[in-house]
Amino acid sequence: MIEGRTGPWESIIGLEVHAQVVSNAKLFSAAATDFGSEPNTQVSPVDAAFPGMLPVINRFCVEQAVKTGLGLDAEIRLESVFDRKNYFYPDLPPGYQISQYQQPVVGRGRVVLDMPDGTIREIGITRLHLEQDAGKSLHDQHPSLTYVDLNRAGIALMEIVSEPDLRSAEEASVYLRKLRSILRYLGTCDGNMEEGSLRCDCNVSVRRPGEPHGTRCEIKNLNSIRYVMQAIEYEARRQIEILEEGGVIDQQTRLFDSARGITRPMRSKEEAHDYRYFPDPDLLPLVLDPEWVGRVRAELPELPDVKKARFVSGYGLSSDDAAVLVAEQETGLFFEQVAKGRDPKAVANWIMGDLFSALNRLGVGIEQSPVSADHLGSLIDLIADGTISGRLAKDVFVDVVATGADPRAIVETKGLRQVTDSAAIEAVIDTVLAAQADKVAEYRAGRDKLYGFFVGQVMRSTQGKANPALVNELLRRKLSR
Amino acid sequence: MSDPSLLALTLAEARDGLARKSFSARELTVAYNDAVREIEPLNAYITPTPERALEMADAADHRRAKGEALPLDGIPVAVKDVYCTKDVLTTAASHILDGFHPPYESTVTQKLWQSGAVMLGKTNLDEFAMGSSSTTSYYGPVENPWRRPGDNRPLVPGGSSGGSAAAVAAHAALAATGTDTGGSIRQPASYCGIVGLKPTYGRCSRWGVVAFASSLDHPGPMTRTVRDAAIMLRAMSGNDPRDSTSAPVAVPDFEAALTGDIRGLRIGIPQEYRVDGMPAEIEALWQQGIEWLRAAGADPVEIRLPMTKYALPTYYIIAPAEASSNLARYDGVRFGLRVEGNSLDEMYELTRAAGFGAEVRRRVLIGTYVLSAGYYDAYYLKAQRVRTLIARDFAAAFERVDGILTPPAPSAAFAIGAQSEDPIAMYLNDVFTVPCSLAGLPAISVPAGLSLDGLPLGLQIIGRAFDEETVLRIADSLERAAQFRHVPSFVARGGQ
Numbered sequence: 001m002i003e004g005r006t007g008p009w010e011s012i013i014g015l016e017v018h019a020q021v022v023s024n025a026k027l028f029s030a031a032a033t034d035f036g037s038e039p040n041t042q043v044s045p046v047d048a049a050f051p052g053m054l055p056v057i058n059r060f061c062v063e064q065a066v067k068t069g070l071g072l073d074a075e076i077r078l079e080s081v082f083d084r085k086n087y088f089y090p091d092l093p094p095g096y097q098i099s100q101y102q103q104p105v106v107g108r109g110r111v112v113l114d115m116p117d118g119t120i121r122e123i124g125i126t127r128l129h130l131e132q133d134a135g136k137s138l139h140d141q142h143p144s145l146t147y148v149d150l151n152r153a154g155i156a157l158m159e160i161v162s163e164p165d166l167r168s169a170e171e172a173s174v175y176l177r178k179l180r181s182i183l184r185y186l187g188t189c190d191g192n193m194e195e196g197s198l199r200c201d202c203n204v205s206v207r208r209p210g211e212p213h214g215t216r217c218e219i220k221n222l223n224s225i226r227y228v229m230q231a232i233e234y235e236a237r238r239q240i241e242i243l244e245e246g247g248v249i250d251q252q253t254r255l256f257d258s259a260r261g262i263t264r265p266m267r268s269k270e271e272a273h274d275y276r277y278f279p280d281p282d283l284l285p286l287v288l289d290p291e292w293v294g295r296v297r298a299e300l301p302e303l304p305d306v307k308k309a310r311f312v313s314g315y316g317l318s319s320d321d322a323a324v325l326v327a328e329q330e331t332g333l334f335f336e337q338v339a340k341g342r343d344p345k346a347v348a349n350w351i352m353g354d355l356f357s358a359l360n361r362l363g364v365g366i367e368q369s370p371v372s373a374d375h376l377g378s379l380i381d382l383i384a385d386g387t388i389s390g391r392l393a394k395d396v397f398v399d400v401v402a403t404g405a406d407p408r409a410i411v412e413t414k415g416l417r418q419v420t421d422s423a424a425i426e427a428v429i430d431t432v433l434a435a436q437a438d439k440v441a442e443y444r445a446g447r448d449k450l451y452g453f454f455v456g457q458v459m460r461s462t463q464g465k466a467n468p469a470l471v472n473e474l475l476r477r478k479l480s481r
Numbered sequence: 482m483s484d485p486s487l488l489a490l491t492l493a494e495a496r497d498g499l500a501r502k503s504f505s506a507r508e509l510t511v512a513y514n515d516a517v518r519e520i521e522p523l524n525a526y527i528t529p530t531p532e533r534a535l536e537m538a539d540a541a542d543h544r545r546a547k548g549e550a551l552p553l554d555g556i557p558v559a560v561k562d563v564y565c566t567k568d569v570l571t572t573a574a575s576h577i578l579d580g581f582h583p584p585y586e587s588t589v590t591q592k593l594w595q596s597g598a599v600m601l602g603k604t605n606l607d608e609f610a611m612g613s614s615s616t617t618s619y620y621g622p623v624e625n626p627w628r629r630p631g632d633n634r635p636l637v638p639g640g641s642s643g644g645s646a647a648a649v650a651a652h653a654a655l656a657a658t659g660t661d662t663g664g665s666i667r668q669p670a671s672y673c674g675i676v677g678l679k680p681t682y683g684r685c686s687r688w689g690v691v692a693f694a695s696s697l698d699h700p701g702p703m704t705r706t707v708r709d710a711a712i713m714l715r716a717m718s719g720n721d722p723r724d725s726t727s728a729p730v731a732v733p734d735f736e737a738a739l740t741g742d743i744r745g746l747r748i749g750i751p752q753e754y755r756v757d758g759m760p761a762e763i764e765a766l767w768q769q770g771i772e773w774l775r776a777a778g779a780d781p782v783e784i785r786l787p788m789t790k791y792a793l794p795t796y797y798i799i800a801p802a803e804a805s806s807n808l809a810r811y812d813g814v815r816f817g818l819r820v821e822g823n824s825l826d827e828m829y830e831l832t833r834a835a836g837f838g839a840e841v842r843r844r845v846l847i848g849t850y851v852l853s854a855g856y857y858d859a860y861y862l863k864a865q866r867v868r869t870l871i872a873r874d875f876a877a878a879f880e881r882v883d884g885i886l887t888p889p890a891p892s893a894a895f896a897i898g899a900q901s902e903d904p905i906a907m908y909l910n911d912v913f914t915v916p917c918s919l920a921g922l923p924a925i926s927v928p929a930g931l932s933l934d935g936l937p938l939g940l941q942i943i944g945r946a947f948d949e950e951t952v953l954r955i956a957d958s959l960e961r962a963a964q965f966r967h968v969p970s971f972v973a974r975g976g977q
Binding site: 045048049050051052053054055056057084086088090093094095096146148274276277278280281282283284 | 563564565571573578581583584585587687688689690691692694695696722723724725726802803805806809810812814815816825829849852853854857861
């Protein structure tokens with residue numbers, strides 16, 4: 001809910017996500033799809049729309065779309081149709097984009113969101129269809145000319161359209177993260193927004209709670225989750241201000257200006273294209289064999305929601321912790337490797353605490369973690385069997401991050417093994433108390449706060465190696481005398 | 482010095498002569514290269530390729546000498562200039578493809594060369610295959626080698642494959658490739674007194690053929706005899722994984738189907754093809770055809786194809802719609818003509834205005850209109866539904882008959898310029914060819930007689946999908962009965 005000058009408003013948001021399909025070849029040609037290649041080196045005569053060239057569907061891209069549809073719990077449509085969307089632009093060589101208009105390959109589905117406040121939101125998926133990407137117009141290579149790079153032209157995209165079920169920029173961001181997570185689990189899109197593998201159009205309108213939807217504006221081509229949130233927040237505010245001034249919203253396509261954090265009109269309804277969609281006569285309807293779809297379904301990996309439920313029921317994790325651990329497939333895998341035969345809660349805490357902050361600092365993902373699952377497991381074992389204290393383990397962890405060494409080796413070479421010999425600890429305590437006789441007197445006179453001071457002194461004298469529980473037990477006994 | 486008598490041979494005769502080593506592929510090709518030069522006044526070829534022809538002929542002779550001769554080794558053929566030919570100018574008879582040398586070879590021509598055929602050159606046509614007269618070419622109109630006796634006015638060869646038809650009729654190619662979208666093989670074949678076969682949609686690959694209307698474009702052969710058409714079709718056919726609409730069906734030996742025996746075949750005679758104003762001579766020849774087939778033991782029966790009258794308007798919605806989209810790629814950006822402008826839109830406008838002729842512009846506009854928001858349902862969608870009904874008409878008829886006999890065109894060749902002012906009159910030429918184009922069925926035009934003013938007229942046989950064998954068998958029988966021996970007033974005679 002957004003508080004306006006005249007009362008509360010609700011924003012209504014639907015997202016259209018363009019996800020580049022992970023595939024070695026383009027949707028209708030055999031040209032390669034490597035990112036960052038020299039301009040116009042990954043172009044076949046089909047992509048360049050030379051006369052007489054014909055598209056042939058890449059079945060692997062279809063499989064990727066079907067997989068994604070299954071991952072979105074969506075209806076797989078056994079017959080779908082490729083249409084031509086006609087418009088002129090130099091980076092669109094045939095003058096039309098092959099897309100799916102009225103009969104997409106995937107129908108209704110859903111995505112379940114775990115909101116930070118612990119609530120669950122279910123967002124409807126309207127459809128998913130396959131389409132070609134366009135090339136790239138390069139306006140900055142020459143003062144007066146535009147260059148065209150067709151490497152991207154014809155690469156397969158999945159357009160994933162959500163229902164207008166999202167109600168805030170935050171929900172939109174959680175939705176995008178969840179969608180990206182599902183795509184990565186499935187291996188159907190790498191989700192890399194910087195490289196443009198995942199781009200987003202946002203449809204935003206506002207209304208008074210309970211009233212019908214307002215007129216929407218579409219914000220095109222957002223390539224980061226942060227921009228999506230900024231754009232939605234700005235756009236909702238903009239619309240509320242207009243409405244509160246008594247104005248009306250023009251249905252518009254808008255662009256987000258990330259430098260200024262605002263949206264501005266791209267084209268109005270009057271300039272809107274008439275795309276003249278019609279079924280592409282070069283392609284037959286796409287017909288899927290239900291048995292084949294069944295096999296694709298059977299080969300799906302475990303997806304985040306199912307994994308999360310298993311982490312809760314199988315490992316006894318909290319729902320929040322499980323959600324964090326399953327967000328990335330590699331994290332879940334790492335967790336399960338470490339958790340094998342160990343206390344899951346402790347493992348989860350180590351991963352979500354020290355490991356995540358170390359990875360964040362280093363700017364790497366868990367698959368490049370300097371701390372291997374084996375090493376983290378050893379470290380946790382060292383705590384569990386009393387070899388080192390949890391406190392010391394933090395230091396050992398820092399060493400493992402820095403050196404990549406085995407925690408056991410670090411403990412041995414640095415002599416960090418915990419002191420559990422009560423006689424030795426008693427001796428240290430005696431020395432400390434003798435040296436601090438005046439503080440002992442103050443403590444016994446009622447200054448309880450000094451207790452921590454004594455613990456600190458004892459630990460320092462043992463370089464942190466004294467077993468904290470033993471220290472506690474012996475110290476209390478000695479001080480109470 | 483070439484041997485003029487070679488030019489009078491049919492493809493089958495030339496093939497057998499080559500096999501007997503009565504003459505070499507080089508001798509045959511030299512004669513045809515001369516013939517191509519001789520018929521220059523007809524403007525049938527846009528780009529002759531005599532040097533390449535000789536190279537290919539020598540290669541054919543070399544293979545034959547080694548005992549490795551291919552089925553069409555040394556047979557000189559012409560290629561309609563919508564087939565992309567590697568490194569050879571390919572124009573679609575349009576200014577907009579100026580200087581376009583494809584870096585690839587169309588599937589059908591590739592198959593011909595792999596069968597040993599020799600490329601004489603690229604033939605003229607209506608721009609982008611849009612037309613029934615071969616007068617809309619950027620490279621000028623094609624003339625029919627036939628003229629009315631005692632009348633010197635040049636006639637159209639029909640279209641759009643008019644250059645191919647004229648070249649074959651004037652003995653300046655043993656055979657040619659054509660493409661048929663609404664009749665562009667059969668109608669010029671009829672106007673020029675040759676055989677034109679539109680195969681089943683999906684029989685011959687469209688890969689590498691400049692598209693006009695994708696769902697209607699049919700590559701096919703144009704020849705002097707039905708047997709030659711059977712030989713050419715076999716070489717041109719076959720499933721092509723690069724064309725999604727190519728059919729995964731086996732290629733039979735079509736020549737073997739020419740048994741001469743059509744006894745017991747039921748031949749449908751559709752009442753709906755008796756259109757108002759059809760010249761009596763067309764009607765009479767059709768009746769003659771019925772009698773020939775009856776005499777050969779076939780069983781002519783009246784059939785109904787009630788949707789026929791909707792075929793022409795349906796075609797003239799679907800074909801321009803597809804064309805408007807297929808021709809969007811000619812934008813001046815990557816190949817062909819570019820006319821610079823002060824903005825991107827101006828460059829598009831100037832390029833396309835200069836690059837496309839009037840008929841192409843007309844069809845692009847019609848096609849854009851019928852696909853526009855608000856009109857799509859009323860025009861394109863409805864046309865597609867009617868198209869389905871037309872196909873059902875044929876399917877129902879073919880439950881009763883094995884072939885259908887009709888005229889291929891409502892007239893003989895007309896004078897150049899006679900119909901250019903009235904596009905509708907021009908479109909009416911397609912009235913008998915368009916229905917089975919919409920249904921994708923195989924159909925052939927066979928020369929069967931002369932009009933009262935001495936011009937060739939054909940008869941059309943339509944068959945079941947992928948049953949070209951029956952179509953060819955009936956056509957062969959018609960050809961035997963008709964004994965069409967007339968030659969045009971202008972044929973290459975090898976410099977005599």
